[in-house]
Amino acid sequence: MGSDIALANTIGRHIIHAGLSNSDFIRRATINFDVYAKSVEPFTLEVGEKLTGIPGTAIAQLAEDYARADRAQLCWTLGITEHHTGTDNVLALCNLALLTGHVGRYGSGLVPLRGQNNVQGGGDMGAIPNKLPGFQDIETDTFAREQFEARWGTPLPRTKGWHLSQMFDAMETGELTSLYIIGENPAQSEADVKKARHLLTGLEHLVVQDIFLTKTAELADVVLPATASWAESDGTVTSSERRVQRVRRAVVQPAGSRDDVEIICQIAAKMGHDWGSPTAEQVWDELRSLSPMHAGMSYRRLEELGGLQWPCYDENHPGELFLHGRLWDEPITGPPATFSATPFEPPLDELDSEFPIRLTTGRRLDSFNTGVQTGAYSSPIRSKEALALSPEDMGAYKLQDGDRVLVRSRRGGIEAPVRTDPTLRSGLAFLTLHFPDQVDTNLLTIDTWDKKAGTAEFKATAIAIERLGQDATPNDHSDKRVDK
Amino acid sequence: MTSTVPISLQRRFDLTIDGKDVTVTEGQTILEACRQVQVDIPTLCYLETLTPVNVCRLCVVEVKGSRTLVSACSRKVEPKMEILTDSSRVNTSRRMVLELLASSVDLSLADDEVGHWMQQYDVHPERHGPQSDPAEEGERDRGHAGEHKAIDGSTAETVAQPIKRDNGQYLRDYSRCILCYKCVEACGVDAQNTFAIAVAGRGFEARISTEYNVALPESACVYCGNCVAVCPTGALMPTIEFDLRESGKWDPKSQTVTQTVCPYCGVGCNLELHVQDNQIFKVTSPLDHSTTSGNLCIKGRFGFEFVH
Numbered sequence: 148m149g150s151d152i153a154l155a156n157t158i159g160r161h162i163i164h165a166g167l168s169n170s171d172f173i174r175r176a177t178i179n180f181d182v183y184a185k186s187v188e189p190f191t192l193e194v195g196e197k198l199t200g201i202p203g204t205a206i207a208q209l210a211e212d213y214a215r216a217d218r219a220q221l222c223w224t225l226g227i228t229e230h231h232t233g234t235d236n237v238l239a240l241c242n243l244a245l246l247t248g249h250v251g252r253y254g255s256g257l258v259p260l261r262g263q264n265n266v267q268g269g270g271d272m273g274a275i276p277n278k279l280p281g282f283q284d285i286e287t288d289t290f291a292r293e294q295f296e297a298r299w300g301t302p303l304p305r306t307k308g309w310h311l312s313q314m315f316d317a318m319e320t321g322e323l324t325s326l327y328i329i330g331e332n333p334a335q336s337e338a339d340v341k342k343a344r345h346l347l348t349g350l351e352h353l354v355v356q357d358i359f360l361t362k363t364a365e366l367a368d369v370v371l372p373a374t375a376s377w378a379e380s381d382g383t384v385t386s387s388e389r390r391v392q393r394v395r396r397a398v399v400q401p402a403g404s405r406d407d408v409e410i411i412c413q414i415a416a417k418m419g420h421d422w423g424s425p426t427a428e429q430v431w432d433e434l435r436s437l438s439p440m441h442a443g444m445s446y447r448r449l450e451e452l453g454g455l456q457w458p459c460y461d462e463n464h465p466g467e468l469f470l471h472g473r474l475w476d477e478p479i480t481g482p483p484a485t486f487s488a489t490p491f492e493p494p495l496d497e498l499d500s501e502f503p504i505r506l507t508t509g510r511r512l513d514s515f516n517t518g519v520q521t522g523a524y525s526s527p528i529r530s531k532e533a534l535a536l537s538p539e540d541m542g543a544y545k546l547q548d549g550d551r552v553l554v555r556s557r558r559g560g561i562e563a564p565v566r567t568d569p570t571l572r573s574g575l576a577f578l579t580l581h582f583p584d585q586v587d588t589n590l591l592t593i594d595t596w597d598k599k600a601g602t603a604e605f606k607a608t609a610i611a612i613e614r615l616g617q618d619a620t621p622n623d624h625s626d627k628r629v630d631k
Numbered sequence: 632m633t634s635t636v637p638i639s640l641q642r643r644f645d646l647t648i649d650g651k652d653v654t655v656t657e658g659q660t661i662l663e664a665c666r667q668v669q670v671d672i673p674t675l676c677y678l679e680t681l682t683p684v685n686v687c688r689l690c691v692v693e694v695k696g697s698r699t700l701v702s703a704c705s706r707k708v709e710p711k712m713e714i715l716t717d718s719s720r721v722n723t724s725r726r727m728v729l730e731l732l733a734s735s736v737d738l739s740l741a742d743d744e745v746g747h748w749m750q751q752y753d754v755h756p757e758r759h760g761p762q763s764d765p766a767e768e769g770e771r772d773r774g775h776a777g778e779h780k781a782i783d784g785s786t787a788e789t790v791a792q793p794i795k796r797d798n799g800q801y802l803r804d805y806s807r808c809i810l811c812y813k814c815v816e817a818c819g820v821d822a823q824n825t826f827a828i829a830v831a832g833r834g835f836e837a838r839i840s841t842e843y844n845v846a847l848p849e850s851a852c853v854y855c856g857n858c859v860a861v862c863p864t865g866a867l868m869p870t871i872e873f874d875l876r877e878s879g880k881w882d883p884k885s886q887t888v889t890q891t892v893c894p895y896c897g898v899g900c901n902l903e904l905h906v907q908d909n910q911i912f913k914v915t916s917p918l919d920h921s922t923t924s925g926n927l928c929i930k931g932r933f934g935f936e937f938v939h
Binding site for chain 2: 260261262263264266267358359375376377378379384385386387388390392393394395396397398399453454512513514515519520521522523524525526527528
């Protein structure tokens, strides 16, 4: 766990030494190969095996299969990104695609699988601190910024804002005193959540707009009840494959809740700005007029075509099935792709004799994040949250399924039952974040974040395990649980 | 580079359907060729998104030179084929298939077109006599391959048995099961690759079963509901829909279907929300949408309660 860069670098070195790199593609479409080749040179199969625990022969086979494939994709989720080296983890994978030419062609590519139905759309719409809608940079793209200023009739900041992790840092230093949260539950989802709750509680003013009274909303001065965007209001979402699709109102929302657009426009009105009461389509059309990559996506076309994948520059543009095809133009269009040296660093929360077990967190099939949405339905495959341990560690700690343990990290401790999971290897433990009311996993996790992307290292925590008494109800199906 | 043959390189050739010349494309099935020229072929076990299994025998047609009737859903077109879709042999066979099914299985919730075919092919299941008594709970599940009980001929054999309701999300009413295999295929290689169900037993004892007939929560089932979505007779049904029907509140006229996108992960599965009285009672996904071709996971299919 946390040795992704070591694995990628070992694969890269093996591809180079086996003579399987795509030297023609590297020469035509990339720069910085020599720096990269030098940086991976120490990662022999033996070193790779030692750092990752994966047999060198298996790494070699994987490298050769990947390099020789007609078409190959690297797909990943938060197991790659939720590390303090998250950005470098991704770049290490990009290096492999550049090394083999598995990018910019039908069926080949790099595929970050998004974990939420509109996390791609959120970024595309400018819900990141340095971008305007349409992925246009607020600091460097003066032309785009001026377009927005002209359209909105107001000057915009010329410098980027804070990302989520920086906001929590700013709360700590007292620079950030008011917060308006829409549809997020950081009081349960943040790493080192005890600290996060303390900071949220210390704010001068907290506004939460959500469909439920979440734990975060309970801390708020003002709660704005919103509608469930996928079933109670109209609009669009953007999936992992950059496909913009329509969501539509199917049921009438509960009394007192309002559509997000309506809430925001009414707050603007209270602040003295008349934004009218636009429909979702009118808001979307304004976006299309300012974001070139969405310009061709009218509601009519989204309806007819079952969604469109950006970029889609005009109403005759079919959208793009994959990106970076320009690297295969002869000569290439635009700048060459850059190899990056990606040095390996182990997770910051080090294993030692006091904290010898590596804890990683994630999701299970039938649940979702902090359980705000999935807690409401009865799932026949949902079992009570338990610390999953390898059979070897269950033996070493003399534990039986259902025994309760105290799990401690350098930040805090929780009690949880244990369960054997034969898919885990010795020294690795797993918890979900779905049931914070039962097992408050994020009391353990470390809030150190990747300096480039601001993502916390949820995936690698050092823990200690100590046996407690017997659990009264081991592993029962707790499908009656309702957590709103 | 592995790839399918580009459409432009596929051969085109002629054959006849019911005496009319038709130009078809190599690789098409007889069923696709017939639909292309608006010749209606009834099907029960066929679905565009599943591999044909040729079990219902309702789509059979006559091909000149072929000793037996052939199933249109899987047989590929060949040059100069002479296909008859409306001959007396074909119609007799279809009538027999429908009659045997309707005499032994409850088809009252089957797709509307089944009722139309029953009229079209002059189907009279009642001539096989009154239905015999339904099986006791678990009785049909105890049958072994090759086991047959003696029949007295005075009543029509039936697959009727009590409903299996062993989880909160969907139930299994095998009195309605025509053994079309769609659920087995959706659970297996055609969609989910979970293999929680298969056909157990042979002949009239054949039935869909989990491994060792365990209850669904003890089986490999992951509750994607892709089996429920492809069931053509209502044998598999979401519990909420079943209870709505049982309570007498079922009102198709007041129902709406709205297409939207799943609120969970980033795949972007399209959902069709079936709503009555402002309550979602069923979630399906359009077969013809490229994202998942009608398939969902447990969250998309059943995880909508939080809206209410």
